Amino acid sequence: MTTTPAHRPRARRLGMLLAVLAVLTVGVNLRPGATSVGPVMEDVVGAYGQGAVASGLLTALPPLAFGALGLLAVPLSRRLGLTGAIVSSFVVVAVGLLLRPSAESFVLFVVLSVLGLLGPALGNVLVPAWIKQHGKGRTVGLMTLYSVVLALGGSVGSATAVPLAGAAADGWQDALRIWGMVIAVPVVVWAVVLTRTGHDFPPAPPRGEIAGSLLRSPTAIALTLMFALQSLNAYTQFGMLPQILTDAGISPARAGVLVAVIAGWGLVGGLVMPTVIARAPGLPWIVSSFGVLTVIGYTGLLLAPSVSPLLWACVLGVGGFAFPTAIALLPARTRSPLVTARLSGMVQPIGYLLAALGPITAGALLGATGSPDAVLWFLAGTGALLTVAGFRAGLPRLVDHELSS
Structure with a gap:
């Protein structure tokens, strides 16, 4: 009972x-x-x-x-x-x-x-x-x-x-x-x-429910795509970037440290992004800039991998601010606690499942071509998509209003 x-x-x-x-x-x-x-x-x-x-x-x-x-x-x-x-x-x-x-x-x-x-x-x-x-x-x-x-x-x-x-x-x-x-x-x-x-x-849970599928909400879809694309990059970086860096002539130990630097920037993002979301003007441009930085980081690894790998790791790390931003936008883009819960239940599970396609695709590309460059071009392309999704997610729209309209 x-x-x-x-x-x-x-x-x-x-x-x-x-x-x-x-x-x-x-x-x-x-x-x-x-x-x-x-x-x-x-x-x-x-x-x-x-x-x-x-x-x-x-x-x-x-x-x-x-x-x-x-x-x-x-x-x-x-x-x-x-x-x-x-x-x-x-x-x-x-x-x-x-x-x-x-x-x-x-x-x-x-x-x-x-x-x-x-x-x-x-x-x-x-x-x-x-x-x-x-x-x-x-x-x-x-x-x-x-x-x-x-x-x-x-x-x-x-x-x-x-x-x-x-x-x-x-x-x-x-x-x-x-x-x-x-x-x-x-x-x-x-x-x-x-x-x-x-x-x-x-x-x-509170009684009653705001009717309507979250698929009717452009903001909910944008947040799901933003979360998926950032997570795709994060887990491909964790699993495959060390090998890519090693193939570029960087020692395995240093490659592990560079990936750790990328993840370590999440410390800064987790501290600052909730405040930025609450107070900063021009939020769509700030959020979309994380996608731009992601593209720049991968392009740097492609064109000049051994010139300053630490610089490219830092650029990718700041681009990773998209993750704490997506988490903080869940309550910021909703009014009702019930809609917040529904939005989180859509963004995280679906986002992670979509993100899993990234490492699988990257592994297939590496196996088919034998070239780490193919993986980096693929990841740079996802950064471009992240730019678009981030801009839309950053617009001051409430999911509640989109469901009731």
Whole structure:
């Protein structure tokens, strides 16, 4: 029988320190399991006798999992509570990440990778909801912390992969396995949190619904495309850019650091873009500029890859501000909380599923042509599309009004 609010055990208030530890430990662990694969991708696929198509598949797994498994977040949270769903999923993540490097076949490696992405897929949806429910007056501060450590975790996963692997032929196994060990920290912290929050069902949705399909809203479509195109670039960068940079004559360790620099700029974007969206005039031009910078970054890698790779990494990193911008635009382009929830439920799952086509396409291009340049031209083209979608998403239009018109 479903527990009703009247019979639900009273949850104890979380202390500030425990809330910060919870957000810190889970946020920093949502990306390394995915971003640590890219810098050692050649070693991984080589160990299983695979090639570029396999690289594309592994690179596409995170957005595929975030899109498909993220749909399980709300049903699981209703059964287990927000905190219970997060704890349970990260236990599965620990098992997947610990066993993945020892997989005897590529198929098993992929299956264990999917298990390792379950927690991040649910966390993308549930952690912001958990913060909103339990943060109270600390919500803004906790959301800022979450945005920062999310980017930090992705950057650390990429930057440390090659150094952790070392020179040994099977060093990539240790580089990937360590994140399964680190996952023990959020599991323990969130288990403690669970003893205080109890079975914390998400709040019941408001009664009534604003009629109309979100496909009738140009703003909703633009935001979905913007989110998809930026995520496509991000996960192709994590998985394939290290190999492209290595082919251009850059050492594997430095290539991993350069990709980490791109991800690290997300720290800045997460801090500044919510304020920019709320206060800056000319927002459509600002948002569209991220697509322009993305095109410039890839063009630089094409025409002058070894002149200043750090410069091109920084340009691509600022172009990546499109991600925190898309997230911040979800509430900024809606009025009703119900429409906000519907918009988020469309933009993130559909956006991630569309983003998965990018790494698959990039892997196929690399396999067919053998040229990293083909991949960079493809990514530059997606940057041009991002420019158009970003401009439309940045226009001051409310999805609520577009649905009711």
